[in-house]
Amino acid sequence: MIRHVRSHEEAVAAALAQGAAAKSSIVASWARSANVHGLDPARKPRDERLTEGELRALHQRMEPVSIAARPTLERLFQAVGGFGASVILASEEGVAVDRLGKPSEDRDFADAGLWTGTRWSESAVGTNAIGTCLVERRPVVVNRDQHFLSLNIELTCISAPVHDANGDLIAVLDVSTVRKDLGEGFAGLISHSATEAARKIEADLFHARFPKARMVLVPGIDRGLGALLAVDADDLVIGATRAARQHLGLSGDLTKAPLPVSDLLGVEAHVRPEDGERAVITRAIARAGGNLSAAARALGISRATLHRKLGRSE
Template identity: 30%
Template sequence: MSTAEHVREIETAWRGGTSGRDAYVVQSWRRCLDEYRLDPAVNCEAVILPEGRLKEHRQQAEELIVIARSGLERLYGHVSGQNYVLLLTNRQGIAVEYFGDPRQTHELRKAGLYLGADWAEARAGTCAVGACIATGEALTIHQTDHFDMTHTPLSCTAAPIYDTTGELSAVLDISLLSSPREKISQTLARHLVTATARRIELANLMAQTRRQWVLRFALSPEFLDVDPEGAVAIDNAGRIAGMTHAAARMLAQSAELDWRRPELVLGKPVSHFLNLTVDDLPSLTRARPTQERVLSARNGQLLFAHAIEPPPGTRIRAPSPAIPVALREFGGGVPGIDTLLEKATRLARTALPVCLHGETGTGKEFLARAIHAASGLEGPFVAVNCAAIPEALAEAELFGHAPGAFTGAAPKGRKGLVETANRGTLFLDEIGDMPLLLQTRLLRVLAEQEVLPLGGTQPRQVRVRVISASHRDLATLVAEGRFREDLYYRLHAAALTLPPLRERADFDWLVERLLARHSPSGRYLSIAPKAREALRAHRWPGNLRELDNAIATAAALCEGGEIGLVDLPERLAGGLAGSEAEQLRAALTGCGGNVSALARQLGVDRTTIHRRMRRMGLMRHS
């Protein structure tokens, strides 16, 4: 392209004519003409600052240069041998750091791709650094995108670097003296420079906020701990004390604010933007698996999070929440269960979907009901066993049906279980057994907050809090293609794992609660030491459900106020029952076979002795 053709194109774009250029290129051309009074026919030669002035700029940017250097070295290593040049400029557009091939020093200085070069738009015209400073966005100025012919051989890609207050502090530029004709050839360069700028911002945030919590986040769990997309610093009062640019944009978007006004975010409570309080931060450290560290923004976006606590001595002590009565019924008094209930208490106050994990019978539905009771929701708790509904009827059961939708349909139609749970909690038990077709329908309901009955034409608005549960590993089902990945992350905003009964330190507390529940009216049952020993020794594959059934059965069989070993199911008594039989036989022998005498000696009714003899297969002594 000749100079005359280039000038005509710029003038045509300035007058509003059509152009195949990116909008940010045309806008820069107009700034060069209207604001800076530059002439595209006059070459803007590169300007390299003298040593004294460059030293001043470098001293002012010294802290950022130190933080950025390792990131720049890493990036330069990735593009080594491809003739790229790296420039780190300050917010005035002065190159304060430089990485390039020393064999090309003369050509690079002449082109302005050198330490001390001035790339301010007002002086150099349309260029990547200047346009990046003007827009605050990552972009590429490729060849004839440049304002005048001096720079048209170059292809330059730049990304902004923001400080912790949300203000533009620097620009990272990667350039070529010459490149392929197509602009799309620099797509990878833009990705690399943007990723490096993000890492520099994160390193700067960590350096500037050492005495505060830092919350890193990512959209994917796989990259959370290795390359997070953004981070915020949070002070003791739970307010935003600093942020990376990606975090600022995300927080602003969640509250429908303009990201170009960081003052609308900085200093505000983190709870204005995320479903999170300062008390929740300890639960998001690496003590929990990455997949479980999920939170949501106020606009519903789900994020995987990693909270980094400040050094000892500056640590925020998160007070334990008051556990509601409904949740206290689940257990307590031991650290593991108390931690579980504290998390459940905090989650109950949010609208976050919760996924409950645990073996069969560990009390997932009980805990789900308790979370609902503690939530304050006005709607009902609706439980759905996804494994128990016949697949042919599942769609109508969940989503309802219109009148006459199918043979046998209710004449007036019927509301589905999802709509029944409106303004309340929908509990999806054994969610891993839901057919894929229903998973797709459910995902749409959760995403759009509306349900379309089978055979219907008008969707109905619903607002439900979803709690799901499974004894199966949902992540494995996702990997096998048997569970939708997008639904998995939608349901898995927060996760609670219920321990198996054999690992619960509050086992005796649970036994006492169940004894109280199953005691006959007007009296309280106790349990004999050997019977309690048998309960403790059992592995409890059925967990709480099995324990409840065992005590309910023993309470019905026992005579008197104490459950003995013989009252327990045979699978629990095992060898202990045999030893008790020998003891009973010996006791009878000692009483001369007199059942009444033995009963008086033991302080029980003689019918109790007869019953135990029958259950142990002992013949009555005469």
């Protein structure tokens, strides 16, 4: 183990000395850890655990996200828990807020500091999946000695970003394990699962933000990316997920400046007032199963008026 630690420290030093940051995202993160944050791979960082009061305040602030994420975290843990993995939801500061793990493995993760209330930003502990995911805004896999600190080289960590209904990064979903036999291919599968779980959390947060809106899936891109639009009763887009915003070039608060869904998606729409009225009537008739009298009652007009508006005589 001592030889392994020394080998890791020498590898970090050599990569930084050779200026390999431009060729590797991991080495680029090592460079930030050393040059920007002043960390040393051989030294244990200062204690980055939050106080009870700070953690309580963070839990309160993150509660809506934690509640929305909990079912997905549990399903993900059912899939990966058997492989010695824990599942963590971390805040946008890199603090572990919620954690699922087997009690028999809790000691290993506690000893590694991968526990609720501990900060895992790059500035705190150097290269790691949670912190590097926050910096690079993308899914990240950091396998054992790819960590910056020698203290963390027993961990394999896999993270994916979670965005809110406005497309802002608000959390990180992490799967970590201390198992030594996790192959690169299997780590890739877990990364895919973690990314899919993060998109599911985003979709749940989006639905919760716009509970009465119609959800429209943006055509032309991977359905797994969760590119959704929230459309109101007037066919105006009042919300968009991050994937939808990126694909359609949207920005800003759409609730304050909504856009016609037809314009965004390039589909036909009513352009005359009478077209809109006819659409309302057509929907009422469809709801009434073709019964014109029932449709007229639902619209609050007489049957004769309904016929007149449809351009038919009684």
